[in-house]
Amino acid sequence: MGAGAQKAKSRELLSLLKPSKEPGIEIKQKRAMILGVFSCKGGVGKTTTLANVSLSMSQLSKGNVLAIDANLSAPNLGLHFGELDPKLTIHDALAGEVPVEKVILDYHGLDVILGSIAYGEEVHLVDLKGLLDPLRSKYKVILIDSAPGIGSEVIAAMKTCDEIIIVTNPEIPTVASTLKTFRAAERYKVPILGVVVNKVRNEPFELPIKDVKKALGWPIISVIPEDIKVREATAAGIPVVSYDPKSPAAVEFRKLGEFLAKHVAKS
Ligand SMILES: Nc1ncnc2c1ncn2[C@@H]1O[C@H](COP(=O)(O)OP(=O)(O)OP(=O)(O)O)[C@@H](O)[C@H]1O
Ligand SMILES: [Mg+2]
Numbered sequence: 001m002g003a004g005a006q007k008a009k010s011r012e013l014l015s016l017l018k019p020s021k022e023p024g025i026e027i028k029q030k031r032a033m034i035l036g037v038f039s040c041k042g043g044v045g046k047t048t049t050l051a052n053v054s055l056s057m058s059q060l061s062k063g064n065v066l067a068i069d070a071n072l073s074a075p076n077l078g079l080h081f082g083e084l085d086p087k088l089t090i091h092d093a094l095a096g097e098v099p100v101e102k103v104i105l106d107y108h109g110l111d112v113i114l115g116s117i118a119y120g121e122e123v124h125l126v127d128l129k130g131l132l133d134p135l136r137s138k139y140k141v142i143l144i145d146s147a148p149g150i151g152s153e154v155i156a157a158m159k160t161c162d163e164i165i166i167v168t169n170p171e172i173p174t175v176a177s178t179l180k181t182f183r184a185a186e187r188y189k190v191p192i193l194g195v196v197v198n199k200v201r202n203e204p205f206e207l208p209i210k211d212v213k214k215a216l217g218w219p220i221i222s223v224i225p226e227d228i229k230v231r232e233a234t235a236a237g238i239p240v241v242s243y244d245p246k247s248p249a250a251v252e253f254r255k256l257g258e259f260l261a262k263h264v265a266k267s
Helices: 003-017 048-061 090-094 129-134 150-158 170-189 209-216 230-234 248-266
Strands: 033-038 065-069 105-107 110-114 139-143 164-166 192-200 220-224
Touching: 033 248, 048 065, 048 110, 048 139, 048 150, 048 164, 048 192, 048 248, 065 220, 065 230, 090 129, 090 192, 129 150, 139 248, 150 170, 164 170, 164 209, 170 192, 170 209, 192 209, 192 248, 220 248, 230 248
Parallel strands: 033 139, 033 164, 065 110, 065 139, 164 192, 192 220
Antiparallel strands: 105 110
């Protein structure tokens, strides 16, 4: 075959390799499940739960997990990872200054998007769902930490989630205010995966777990003891599952991570 004929043959082959313009079958890449951690009441342990569960899930699935601080008005997920003043944050991405892919940081194999502690401006309604959309094909699961209360930033975060976990403590006022979070989830039709009862001390004044379940009417997926090691770990900026893996709270956080990893794999 001459050089000219050879070129013509190559062109013909290349044209066959071009993508067809005919409508074909769209193969959708699996998209990450977005799981959020919520509670109306502050200080119940949302961020602690999110940090420990995300790290456990990432260790189980060798990466593929992204943890995001969507507590935009008072972010502090970074503190749990020893990152006091992250250079790139979710606030930069939301302001459109940096593409969202560029604000992802690595914490021992877990991808994290943190918030800016220095961010002092009022938080306006944000399109969190739109912001995270390009990341959904890159992960198995995206975990979102949220602010307390039931304001617009909490609702924006909630509507972004495929399912949510509600954290509470076994005390009557906390359980009572947790009901507001359930109502919001029902109003916005966001499925609830279950309840984490954290900081359990088994004191006589606490609500027994069966009563927490009865009051809330949802499955309790984890019971985490009050554990001094969690406070030490928070102060050290290391999730307790790494700081003291054998401590009672670390054992329960890891079990919750395993439960969620199985749940994500099934869905
Ligand atoms: N199981 C636990 N045992 C002991 N201390 C805990 C436990 N869980 C969380 N804490 C501590 O409680 C404090 C509040 O936890 P955390 O910041 O996770 O709560 P939060 O619900 O995210 O608060 P906020 O509503 O302000 O975001 C932290 O100092 C943390 O170390
Ligand atoms: Mg928090």
